[in-house]
Amino acid sequence: MKEFVLALDQGTTSSRAIVFDNDGRPVATAQKEFRQYFPKPGWVEHDAVEIWSSQSEVALDAIKKARLKSVNIKAIGITNQRETTVVWNRKTGRPVHKAIVWQDRRTADFCDKLKEEGTDKKILKKTGLIVDAYFSATKVRWILENVKGARKLADEGQLAFGTIDSWLVWNLTGGKLHITDVSNASRTMLFNIHTLKWDNELLKIFNIPASMLPEVRSSSEVYGHTSGLFDTEIPVAGIAGDQQAALFGQMCIDPGMVKNTYGTGCFMMMNIGTKPIESKNKLLSTIAWSIGNETYYALEGSIFIGGAVVQWLRDGLGIIKKSADVEKLAAKVKDNGGVYFVPAFAGLGAPYWNQHARGTLVGITRGTTASHIAKAALDSIAYQTLDVLLAMQRDSKLRIRELRVDGGATVNSSLMQFQSDVLRSKVVRPEITETTALGAAYLAGLAVKYWSGINEIKRQWKMDKTFSPALPERKTLELISGWHKAVNAAQSWTE
Numbered sequence: 001m002k003e004f005v006l007a008l009d010q011g012t013t014s015s016r017a018i019v020f021d022n023d024g025r026p027v028a029t030a031q032k033e034f035r036q037y038f039p040k041p042g043w044v045e046h047d048a049v050e051i052w053s054s055q056s057e058v059a060l061d062a063i064k065k066a067r068l069k070s071v072n073i074k075a076i077g078i079t080n081q082r083e084t085t086v087v088w089n090r091k092t093g094r095p096v097h098k099a100i101v102w103q104d105r106r107t108a109d110f111c112d113k114l115k116e117e118g119t120d121k122k123i124l125k126k127t128g129l130i131v132d133a134y135f136s137a138t139k140v141r142w143i144l145e146n147v148k149g150a151r152k153l154a155d156e157g158q159l160a161f162g163t164i165d166s167w168l169v170w171n172l173t174g175g176k177l178h179i180t181d182v183s184n185a186s187r188t189m190l191f192n193i194h195t196l197k198w199d200n201e202l203l204k205i206f207n208i209p210a211s212m213l214p215e216v217r218s219s220s221e222v223y224g225h226t227s228g229l230f231d232t233e234i235p236v237a238g239i240a241g242d243q244q245a246a247l248f249g250q251m252c253i254d255p256g257m258v259k260n261t262y263g264t265g266c267f268m269m270m271n272i273g274t275k276p277i278e279s280k281n282k283l284l285s286t287i288a289w290s291i292g293n294e295t296y297y298a299l300e301g302s303i304f305i306g307g308a309v310v311q312w313l314r315d316g317l318g319i320i321k322k323s324a325d326v327e328k329l330a331a332k333v334k335d336n337g338g339v340y341f342v343p344a345f346a347g348l349g350a351p352y353w354n355q356h357a358r359g360t361l362v363g364i365t366r367g368t369t370a371s372h373i374a375k376a377a378l379d380s381i382a383y384q385t386l387d388v389l390l391a392m393q394r395d396s397k398l399r400i401r402e403l404r405v406d407g408g409a410t411v412n413s414s415l416m417q418f419q420s421d422v423l424r425s426k427v428v429r430p431e432i433t434e435t436t437a438l439g440a441a442y443l444a445g446l447a448v449k450y451w452s453g454i455n456e457i458k459r460q461w462k463m464d465k466t467f468s469p470a471l472p473e474r475k476t477l478e479l480i481s482g483w484h485k486a487v488n489a490a491q492s493w494t495e
Contacts, residue, residue, distance in 0.1 A: 003074040005445045006062065006234070007437035008055055010080040010164050011242065012101065012264040013311075015055040017062035018434060019073075020441040022450070024460040026434055028066035030058035037098060042105035042346070045098035048086045051164065052171045056229055063230075070230035075222075076172070077238035077444030079245035079436050080164035082187045085139035087161050087212070089153065093175055096159065097147045099167075100139040103265075103304060103346045107138035108355045119205060126192045126199055128276055128285030130353050134302070136163060137189035137206045144208065157211040163188065165239045166214045172236055174227035180214040181239035182295060186287035191216070193276055193287055196295065219244070219289040220443040238443030242436050243267040244288050247298060249439030250404045250430065251461040253454060258392065258400050260385055261436065262409035265349070266306035268388045269298045270396060281391035282351040291446065299395055301350035301388030305343040305359075307409050309377045312345070319370040327412050330375040336479075338363040340486035341376035348490070351391040360490035363482075381409060382419040383483040389423055402426045406435040413465075420467035421476055427467040 004027060009016040016031040032054040037045040063070060083102035088095045100106070111131050114120050120131035129135055140161050144151045153159050162170065163184045169177050185191040185198075190208065192199040198213050217223055219240045225233040240248060243261060247269045250259040255273035260266060269288070276285045276297045288298040310323050320326050340362050342348075347355035361373070385403075393400055403425060409415055410429050420427040432438060445451045469476075 002072060003450065004066070004068060004072055005075050005077060005441040005450055006059065006073045007077045007079065007441040007444070008059060008168060009242070009437040009440065010051060010055050010078070010168060012081045012103070015051060015058050016437065017055070017058040018437040018441070019062050019066045019068065020438065024432065024438055024442070024457060026432065028062045030061035030065060032058050040106070044101040044104045046084065046101055048088070048095045048099040048167055051099065052167065055168060056171070059229070070232045070234060073234050074450045075235045075237040075444040075448040076226065077440030077442070078165050078168055078236070079240055079242050079440035080168065080184070082163060082184060082241040082243070083134055083136050084164050085136045085143070085161065086164065086167045087140060087143045087150070087159055088167070090158055090160050093170070096150050096153070097143050100142065102134055104139065105133045105346060105355060107133040107142050110138055110141070111355065123189060123202065123205070126194070126202060127189050128186070128193050128278070129189050130282060130284065132353060133355055134349070135187060135189040137202070137208065140208050140212070141206045154209050154212055157209070159212050160214070161208070161212040162214050165241070169223065169236060169239070172226050172229060173224045176227065177224045178214045179217050179223055181217055181219045182287045182290045183219055183241045183244040184239065185216045187241060193285065193297070218291060220291045220447045222447055235448055237447035238440055238445070240289055240440060240443055243269055243300065244298070245439030245443070246406055246436040247271060247288055247439070248442060249435030249437070250406060251458050252404060253458070256396070256398055257404070258402070259404040259406065262306050262381065262405065262407035264306065264308045266303035266381060266385055268301045268385060268392065270392050272297050272299055272396065277395060279395050281394045282353055283388070283391050283395055284350070289443070291443070299392055301391060303384040303388065304346045304349045306381050306384070307407070308345070309341070309343040309380060312343070313374060313377055319374065326374050326378065327414060329371050330378050331414065332371040333369070333375055336376045336379055337368060337372040338365070338482070339368055339372045339376040340482055341373065341380045342486050342490040343377065343380050344490050348487070350388050352487070352491070354491055354494060356494040357490045358493060360486065360493060362486045362489050378412070378415050379418060381415065382422050383480070385419060386422045386480065400425060402428055404428050404430065406430065406433045416467045417470065421469050421471040422480060424469050424473070424476065429464045431462040431464045
């Protein structure tokens with residue numbers, strides 16, 4: 001009987017499921033978008049029940065598309081949008097509030113208060129994270145403070161907190177398992193990345209009862225089995241946050257290797273080996289994965305708005321009909337015409353961490369067209385990546401000569417070329433750009449011996465195309481200088 005691995009890739013705007021074969025190739029994919037809620041400016045929510053229903057639907061759909069039955073699925077791996085926070089009732093299994101999404105800024109003022117008190121230094125030391133509304137802890141606290149009756153239920157041990165991976169596993173196993181893996185735990189601001197345990201002092205700071213927390217497991221082991229959704233029980237055997245899964249799927253398994261994922265946001269990660277580095281350049285130190293007894297760490301720079309800028313051109317401005325049209329529109333002009341776009345819709349992430357910054361367009365003249373704005377929007381993705389890469393080089397003291405790229409926007413070859421131009425380094429696109437889902441599949445497959453070990457899967461990584469710098473260096477420096485002026489403009493708006 002032929003066997004496959006199913007990866008569940010639960011993202012910010014859609015739920016996907018991909019069936020992978022033994023060569024690490026996608027056999028079938030199913031995807032479903034779900035609704036985004038914006039109850040107030042800077043607030044972003046999802047319906048966790050809709051996330052589960054869309055994810056279970058595409059899981060069944062992908063197996064059907066591959067003309068397989070659940071008995072052919074050797075294991076399930078899960079990768080997820082990180083930091084997004086769900087709090088649910090253990091008895092009923094129902095969320096007490098909509099999920100608060102990683103992009104949500106409602107707790108920015110509380111974060112400012114922690115910084116004023118100096119508590120942020122203690123949090124950084126333990127978690128490797130810069131205090132920001134991005135992470136889960138302040139979101140959980142907000143739910144407990146603002147949802148009627150939630151604090152009482154939490155104190156009685158009746159509420160469960162989880163990032164999206166925990167919520168999916170809870171539902172997949174019929175409420176039997178309340179777990180997370182180390183990579184997701186390290187994004188909550190409640191987990192000590194040195195002791196690899198939930199931290200009581202952090203729980204006190206955020207006033208969160210320990211009884212709400214999931215059990216923390218490694219990224220690759222058989223956690224349990226599915227119950228009810230499929231015809232047969234399938235082992236759930238791999239979990240990693242989306243960026244960590246992409247790092248693994250890109251086979252960045254040696255220290256110094258770097259990948260950038262172009263999704264709703266952009267996330268650059270560097271494998272730094274088995275000891276965390278405390279960043280001096282406002283990057284995050286985070287857990288990459290843990291397999292067996294070995295835990296790997298990574299440096300990460302988070303860019304909140306990457307591909308989402310293209311969605312905004314489509315849904316907000318209406319200058320394109322579908323996301324894929326942006327490349328054609330931008331190609332109508334030879335350059336940005338002096339227009340720069342800083343897409344700080346949800347504040348600025350690394351290396352600025354200005355949670356009050358907002359989107360800014362500068363350099364507009366009477367001659368500016370929709371094409372210039374489209375070009376400036378795409379360019380902003382490359383510039384933000386450059387800012388993070390420079391910070392990473394300073395922290396690691398390594399010159400990064402190669403960036404492995406993945407995610408939706410990498411199909412845009414002109415963007416990848418521009419990325420290589422501004423970085424002055426090689427940009428390498430793999431044959432399989434679904435590396436986030438692939439990383440989850442690999443972690444699950446290793447746990448059930450579907451693949452013999454890392455060496456077997458390392459041989460499967462293949463390059464599709466390499467981009468090398470083509471723009472004259474002088475021109476590049478001019479463009480970068482314009483970008484940094486635009487970022488200063490976006491930041492001065494907040495003062």
